[in-house]
Amino acid sequence: MNSIGRFRLEHTDGQARCGCLQTLHGEVPTPVFMPVGTQGSVKSLCPMDLDNMGAGMILGNTYHLYLRPGDELLAQMGGLHRFMNWKGPILTDSGGFQVFSLSDLRKITPEGVEFKSHLDGSRHFFTPEKVIRIQKNIGSDIMMVLDECVPYGADLEYTRNSMHRTVQWAWKSRDFYSGETGKQLMFAIVQGGFFMDLRRESAARTCEIPMDGYAIGGVSVGETKQEMLDTVYFTAPLLPRDRPRYLMGVGKPLDILEGINAGLDMFDCVLPTRNARNGTLFTSSGKVNIKQARYRNDETALDPGCDCYTCMNFSRAYLRHLYMAGELLSFRLNTIHNLRFFINLARKARSAIQEKRFAQLISRYRNVEKEQEG
């Protein structure tokens, strides 16, 4: 049990790295993509589906789980793992991103943030300590500390104050939980918007706090791709080498590879699951919009090179039919494929790093993106 939280760096290839993180629910080989299971299920999938696609770690949303079914109920039920019958590791976010994006009428004080539920308008107050208590009830393998995710376009002064508050909150979180390290892991989040000086200061001050891992937050808030990349490439090397590094909420396949190229290890995004439900599917030759008429009688697999349940068993014509007919199975088959694509992407990156050919891998994806844009 003493090895819980240990991050073993295995190989590097330029800045890119692969490793292995030990959690209470097993080892997580990195780089890893984590499917998002907002409120106790990865939308449309059961644990068997996740096992079959090789999902290593999944993500739960603290904000959603706190509101419904409630973290106290989850504690009573033996935690989220037992509730949803998922035996692998779970990371929970801090709820910060949702409080600042989904809920109404928030008020931020040094102590925490007040918000109204997007479900019923009820008032709630999140403090750093409360958010950790909620995540203890959830029983996640990795807890994230409460942070403020500043909106895109926030000015220097606001962003600096916010970043300082986030550092304070990380200390409070650490103090609140310090006695029980070695069970649930805790990660802190570097903020600072798109001001590189603030990112540098945030990284320095955040990484002084003893944590099991460090994350880059506050990207994918509406910035340009270049701003995102600049921030990621600037910030990643400022994080400790011997701890897992997590890029929150990013992103498109190439963005994830860029993150890996910058030296990051963990990724999550709703893109594969949300796009699946809209009929937008990721393949090795680019995106497919399955509702297009040209797939009407297309007997080939969605992605002939893919080994997911969907591609092994069904044609594009069938997937198009399910989508057009509004069949529930459409959501599941599409989700299985898109997630397998993202999970495989992280695995391919891992192999490429092991074999010192990551530069080739990323350049292939950069070319695919150029072709799709051109």
Place this chain on the structure above:
Amino acid sequence: MNSIGRFRLEHTDGQARCGCLQTLHGEVPTPVFMPVGTQGSVKSLCPMDLDNMGAGMILGNTYHLYLRPGDELLAQMGGLHRFMNWKGPILTDSGGFQVFSLSDLRKITPEGVEFKSHLDGSRHFFTPEKVIRIQKNIGSDIMMVLDECVPYGADLEYTRNSMHRTVQWAWKSRDFYSGETGKQLMFAIVQGGFFMDLRRESAARTCEIPMDGYAIGGVSVGETKQEMLDTVYFTAPLLPRDRPRYLMGVGKPLDILEGINAGLDMFDCVLPTRNARNGTLFTSSGKVNIKQARYRNDETALDPGCDCYTCMNFSRAYLRHLYMAGELLSFRLNTIHNLRFFINLARKARSAIQEKRFAQLISRYRNVEKEQEG
């Protein structure tokens, strides 16, 4: 291949019987409950789910498949089995029930029925021959002949004329397909509303037509339970003993057992799948409405005696949470359970008949129903 269509009667217990029907896609032990896969999928389930729950034969709706994706596309794709990747037997209904219940502005002539699509209002004309041609394109193991399903409350004269037309249509269907027997099977449908004289005449005239099986149609159209039972118990013994007997669109668990008790072999109904999506679940101790607050922290399985994936892996509390949160997984887990309940019901009936204890089985279910009503 010559044995395709053979129905082997194995055991009887009173009027109840068990047997085995040979189809192009395998043997179907009877009594059997067939999950309804309206438009190319049993809603929310994939073929793996159906295999895991022991589904023997499933049903497809000719009306829906004709409109979308279209039977010609299905033929081009190698038939419905290949399209949806289902390796077991499929029965398709004739589309009659949907034409008379779903579509608009129908006009009935001796030649067939004109209707407007419920999807886009386009006009279509179904003849007995066309409906068989569609089912040949679909490639189902059992084709049903076009029939008119008279509305509840239709008078004697209308019902008699309609019944005569249905008999004519069955002859036309037989003539249209007679040369190819031994591949796809064809069943005709006894009609006659709730007039026993008409049911007797319909059975006599329909069973003169050489068919692979015979069905009772025109029940579950809004009649009382007693009218349904009277009709079923009156009509079943009029059907040939050496052919499979199919009760269309029925029904509740006890109704199915009553059908078996009357000597019927095959059943289909949307009840388990539709109710699953509404959160109404069938258990050995009666119906459960999973949204009720009392299940909020109920750690027990939905039906502790059930061996379905849902009951083996999740609690009532989790199923309630998924339902309340509108999670897509709710539809699937509930559907898996309800269908397993119905499939198991038919299997239990089969065992009971083999062991000459069917009377005990049905009396237990009659008591459960009385308790729920009382």
